[in-house]
Amino acid sequence: MKRNIGDLAIFGGSAAFLQPLYVGRPNIGDRARFFDRMNWALDHQWLTNGGPLAREFEQRVAELAGVRYCVSTCNATVALQLLARAAELTGEVIMPSLTFPATAHAFRWLGLTPVFCDIDPKTGCMDPALVEAAITPRTSAIVPVHLWGRPCAVDELAKVAADHGVKLFYDAAHGLGCTSQGRPIGGFGQAEVFSFHATKVVNAFEGGAVVTDDEELANRIRAMHNFGFVQGRVSTEAGTNGKMTEAAAAMGLTSLDAFEDTVRRNEANFGTYQSELAGLAGLKVVDFDRDERNNYHYLIVEIDAGITGIHRDLLGDVLRSENVVCQRYFSPGCHEMEPYRSEQPVTLPHTEQLARKVLALPTGPTVSREDIRRVCDVVRLTVTRGHEVTRRANERAAAVVGGEGEEDK
Ligand code: T4K
Incomplete structure (x- = not known):
């Protein structure tokens, strides 16, 4: 002492x-079980492209999130991008600055403009009144973050989104297994995105997922994460490669067991x-x-x-x-980092104040x-x-x- x-x-x-x-x-779980799953994948020589382990992982994540559809991905950043493309977002996307830069970069990388909104200092999540004030004719979506697994003001945000006819997608990278008013994170807005990075509560080495009750959206994301293929090798639109491998799913399932x-x-x-x-x-x-x-x-x-x-x-x-x-999760806020700091300077008093004070132990x-x-x-x-x-x-x-x-x- x-x-x-x-x-x-x-x-x-x-x-x-x-x-x-x-x-x-990383929360690894039972190592023997992980190697069993890996051996099974190797024995069957099926390593990726929506294999049985990835499908099982999706089913279990969907159950935990209380939704009908889950599309697993290579990470959450790509999952956010798939969602943005599948939902045909344009113009501005309102989001918090007090988050990991991936939230903003995912959209910015697609040519969309992140618009940073201040937080409610009591929760660390976006203040719905300020979200509403940030909406412009160019806004196509709101992307709140359930910061540190604390749920956002989901009812108020749903009302703001509905009143203004904009989409509502959550970055739920931290939120697996958490609830708001007894309802699991995963079922709010039109879709939510989980991260299964090594450092998350459930890890798949690297991994992510989009969860939703919207069948059409899920189908489109599933196609897009596999080059735009629906059946066979004929693409229906320009997709990408955002798939989760069987090795990642084996880790994800084992981590989920624990x-x-x-x-x-x-x-x-x-x-x-x-x-x-x-x-x-x-x-x-x-x-x-x-x-x-x-x-x-x-x-x-x-x-x-x-x-x-x-x-x-x-x-x-x-x-x-x-x-x-x-770790200084999350400091400085995204609006104080490049490229946002130079391109769209903004002051967010509550975000700046909280970002200066927080430390993850x-x-x-x-x-x-x-x-x-x-x-x-x-x-x-x-x-x-x-x-x-x-x-x-x-x-x-x-x-x-x-x-x-x-x-x-
Ligand atoms: N949205 C939000 C709100 C997020 O927080 C994140 C990611 C995303 C979106 C994007 O999700 P992904 O595309 O990554 O799926 C880490 C993670 O890399 C990042 O995934 C996570 N958020 C963020 C909160 O934390 P760093 O830069 O702090 O990682 P790093 O490598 O410095 O590691 C952090 C700590 O973990 C260290 O103390 C060491 C330890 N660690 C790390 C790794 C990789 C281990 O013990 N073992 C490991 O394998 O970002």
Whole structure:
């Protein structure tokens, strides 16, 4: 246990962890089961193009999402693009800036214009009133993000979309297994997109899926993700190659088998973080709505530098020195990154404020209660002595700059 700030690794103490403790370790599940599935695929020499494992994966994702159709893809970025093409989007697409850049890039890559909308600071998701205000005659769709698996204001957004005759598609990359008013994420809007990247609550190495109840949309996406083929090798329109391989599906199915266990462990970890960090002025563990089903996959803390005297970035540096590889999900917002920053400068006060404060800490089945206690030990010491840690870090930085100056002479 570290008692003094001199014990922190950033100031010369020994690191709390010998090996890096990561955010987003893959949830692999039963390795033997994965190899069984791989052997089955190899034995049958069927490796891709809508094989049986990909079909089984789609069925299980559709069940979990409570929808009729699921088209698996090579990743969620391509899934968003397939959706945009299949729905014939044009012009502007309204979306949050507080998200992974893939949300914006997917549409921008197709020549569409992402229009960034500010969030409701209470939820981190887009504020429906601001979405409505952002609609123009060029708007063809709204793409909200269920940030960190917290559902958006789905009823209000559905009303805005219907009132203005624009499409509503959700980026549900974080939302697998979560609900809003008891209804699973996956069934909102005309379609939703999941990610099964290695770092997600269910992983397929890389993978994604479009889920929907719209049969026509699903069929069109299925064709488009296989070069535009419906039957045989005659394309019906310009498609692409966005298919999920059988190896990815084998991983996805195995990770899905472990899903309930993963969520249970995430929830227990969340409880440990909450109790270990309770009562710490200026630091909040972002909560989940306990009346809903949550996957507890992203453990987010908000640090208020005005109260703690320490900025989120310095706390991040302190933790990384201890071998705790935390992540700034999601900072800066997309509107502060290129190409958007130069091409369409905009100010989003709530997004900017929250993006400056958030930090994702390690969780998942491979992170033990003892690991969390040690992480929180560092966080508590650093935050309660925030002013002192900041002063000392500044002094050290000044000394380094001064030292470099001496050498330059
Ligand atoms: N929409 C939203 C809202 C998203 O968050 C994302 C992706 C997308 C769309 C697009 O989905 P995909 O097209 O990727 O399916 C990671 C993921 O690459 C990205 O998929 C994810 N969001 C984002 C939130 O996180 P990075 O740049 O942070 O990844 P990386 O490689 O730095 O890894 C993050 C952490 O995970 C590290 O602590 C190390 C650990 N890790 C990573 C990999 C790849 C492992 O332990 N094992 C691994 O295999 O983006």
